[in-house]
Amino acid sequence: MDFIEYVAALNLVLRGRLEDKLKWSFKVFDNDDNGRLDRHELRIIIRIIYKIKKGSVSDEAGQIRLTPEEVCDRIFQKIDENGDGQLTLEEFVEGAKRDPWVQKLIRLDINPSYWVHQHLSDRKLQSPKR
Template sequence: MGNSKSGVVSREVLDDLKVSTRFSEAEITQWYENFQKQCPSGRITPAQFEEIYGRFFPDSDAKTYAQHVFRSFDTNDDGTLDFKEYIVALHMTSSGKMALKLEWAFSLFDVDKNGYITKNEVFEICQAIFKMIPKEKQEMLPSDENTSEKRADKLWGFFGKGENERVAEGEFVKGVMENEDALRLIQCEPLK
């Protein structure tokens, strides 16, 4: 990453992030300083990420979901997140653009990173999402989505695919954008 130990984000990384995220230089520099304080090694490990994520979902089991989120952010597959991956992930998940968020959601559901989503992958992520819903909230869910299996079946149904078919990124983005229920089923917002 360049100057990860010096306390100053490299010009190359700064310029790249300004273009790819549209964040300002001041924002990136401030986030870099905070990142360095929290992660002096310049890297976030999966365990650190799980701990951070767990703080946002104190009444739930966020570990499995955090592992999937981490995998989707670790774009170079080195088992850690560097500052650049962290900022790009922050941009993708916080950007106001729904299509960008759904592209990230696709990468979350694409567990094997082959460019397609299968029903088994939808089920795996729905299981992780379901674990994050507090028990008392699970009891209030509609009967067709009150288990991870039912949620996965319902979500898969929105794509109009058979059991052994697969969904490409464009189909996923379009299918979720066109259906409010599908959008709700893929989201896992922290409790306020």
């Protein structure tokens, strides 16, 4: 990926339409580039999401913390329409658009100004007063 592709991808993730973000995510998740996501590929992504979210993903009601395997199982239950154990691009996009929990899990919204503000606030709270 060259710099222009990187900037285009970053712009898509930050400002793109939901469907474009989901298509881009699918392409990133599809490690073997066969046009389908299997459980192994999805588990890899779920583990990365766990690292980003500090190891905590809850069920739809926000009550029960789920393991990466449980998250993977729920995603397949919700969006693998034909039950073949693989997700096509269409199943992935349409399933995520239909299900807010899946959407929230894989979207990983990024708000750079919020992150900077939060970290500046944290520093102010941690620094000793003079």
